[in-house]
Amino acid sequence: MRAHASVMHIDLDAFFASVEQRDKPSLRGKPVVVGGIGGRGVVSTASYEARTFGVHSAMSTREARALCGHAAFLYPRFHAYKKVSEQVFALLRDLSPLVEPLSLDEAFVDLAAADLPDLEVATVTETAARIRAQVAEITGGLSASVGLASSKFIAKIASDLDKPDGLVVVAPGTELDLLRPMSVKVIPGVGPATTERLRRAGIHTVTDLEQISLEELVRLVGKAHGNNLHNLARAKDDRRVEPERETKSVSVEGTYETDLTDRRLMEQIVARQASEVAARLKKSGLSGRTITIKVKLYDFTTINRSATLPGPTDQAGTIARLAKTLLGDLFTAGETAGGVRLLGVGVSGLADWIQEDLFSEEVEDDEEPEVLLPEPARRPTWAAGMDVVHAEMGRGWVWGSGRGVVTVRFETARTPAGPVRSYAVDDPDLQPYSEPGETSDPDGPTES
Template identity: 45%
Template sequence: MDPVQLADASRLRTRATVLHADADSFFAAVEQRDKPSLRGRPVLVGGTGPRGVVSTASYEARRAGARSAMSMSRARRLSPAAAVLFPRFEAYSAYSRLIMATLGTLSELVEPLSIDEAFVDLEAGPFADDPAAAAADVRARIRELTALAVSIGIGRTKLVAKLASDAGKPDGLLVVEPAAEDDFLLPLPVRAVPGIGPATAAALERLDVRTVADLRRQPLDILTMTVGESSGVNLFRLARGIDPRPVAVSGERKSVGAERTFAQDIFGTDLIAAAVDRVTDEALRRLTAHGGGARTVVAKVRFADFTTLTRSVTLAQPSAEPAELRAAAHQAARAAGISDSVRLLGVSFHNLSPHAQLTLPWDDDDDEPSLDVADDVPDVPLALGLLTEENARPGLDIEHDTLGRGWVVHVRGRQATVRFESVDTPPARSQVVDLDTDPLLLVPPLTPTLDA
């Protein structure tokens, strides 16, 4: 091993004190928790339009072959009995905050990776001597507070901890001690290693590399010639369990944005410009919630043939002015050379700065980052408002004056099919409500709190 790898290896800790926690099938699990009639049933969460994409599939749906990032139409064919629900980010954010706060009782060093997973450095807390007991306790407390299952892996590196939590799913706890790392790592398929996607896996396949053991046998120069200098060195290290990255607390968001996949490809200057405006407005709402301004504006364009381009415009200084940022979004979109039918448009703000202040208020207080959930309709604000066919999405929360809370199954014209149930009620059957005689309100979800 060269001096660089030896230096990296020397920085590895000697005991398994890096914890990785990952909520199982998070979005779908929240929906099943909040909707009693869906417990134990297949659930698909994601875009509900013709080009919707699955964000999360419950384990019941996964057994039928459905999975995240699959087109919703294909997932529905594989799991025809599945309930298809529009994402409720306000609910997921509330559960996420509760999970992260509970993990924070283990250590002051918690590094959230996404809304449903995080690393924890147990060396920075009082539980380094008995990490398995700490993990079992925190899993039990999260289940008590949220009724959700969290899988946990523990190792001496982020790599091993992440792979251990994956191996323990669903609802598992796996501790990989340093002495057992090779027994755990070497039989794993090479695709299990974070960062190895289809293209890298295909390149490694040409070297007959199918497992981590196969990867470890490859000389460094062969790997760098095959996948490039940086990736080759990284794979050489990871195959040996060398991952000196620390658990780093970072509250800084790197970007905010929004994107929209269209039900039908759009073309023509006017239609595309109007679409850029709508997506930019949503991105601006999220920038407002984040606070401050941005210096770089990025436009993402996916054409009908699935070719995807991104172009950016960097301002002289951070700006929070909607007009200036909107103009930059149009400039970036034009720079992508839009001359054909467009399937997807996205706008995101980067190089965020707390020093630029917004001058216009926005009504939407959604502060969640844009997730990869494609749909053909704008996001539905989770605020009070009469339910109509136009704003109805399956799974959204509603309330009736006398029948109480429930959720939308579907709406046809002025006829709404709903289930009047919530987290604390028995399962309910679907029933049809005439919106003219029995109006329903769209309402925010009931969310748990730490003192619940």
């Protein structure tokens, strides 16, 4: 454990929504929801104005509309988020060579590797305040919440304590004072199932958890999880800030317009996904041992099932066979009876070699008659929020579209809130817009 609060966790506040508010002056100070906005969509990010109405990430868009129907519902613009992320990470890497990205908007920074005169609380606090100010300057006003502590675990908790635009320092020696009153759900990996197991055992807070023996925790939640909970309940976390995060898995998934119930159809879908995963593995020169299927049910419950091979593979047939077996287990258990809205296949336990002879007799599963597979939900041609340019009006963004009409608000981050105009969807004067050197942004999750 460190003697100084030299681990910094930085998290850009409501990142996707904040970028949209920055780039769309008419949305500043108003509720914004970013994600899949169709009937099968899921919220990716909600602005703080939308959160006051109960909207949060991973909620269905349908539910979000019921709670906050007056919000602006926008598809993600990943090219814009990536550009901002690159600016922020360049700033962090100027501060320290040890920066561990967690996502586009979140990272750990090891201040012990930075060029600081010392690591006393006053010094690291001043450094974090300076970084937050620089983030706001280079991103055009975006805010970041920062936590400083002696470990990654506590730094992450600290950054969540005063959102948005907060700075919390947990001085070494005070970690348990912070943790003990908190719910066990503050510990990574304690999801609904583990929370319920602990609740049935009378464990609600970190104080309760701290009083449970390692043997009892292992009995309740298993060896690996039990050991982890036992350590974190005592603020024991000596993980290093790792500047290089290797690819840990390769996966493909899709969300569908109508719930899937037919087993044979779903087997065909996972077989096709297995082929796509295998192609990506081969392109990257990778193979993997653990095959996982991800199934999101009609009620948004997510189920993951995995099987591990004795050696790594990049063969579509092998991946598909195990994925179908795992899917069959769910059917047998009746888990899929209500319908499935998302299916996915992934491979982890990656290696850069293949045990060739292990699968020498493996054949591709291409003997089954092909059925017409449903296409995953797609974003419309004129997606709400996308950047456009009009021959006369200039740059703007799509407010909405339907019934042959697209409505555009003409404004940018550097203009006042602009006028709204509507056009035919095939109007030649209206085109998607991208910055020089960028593509128009068809990638990223659509209705997932």
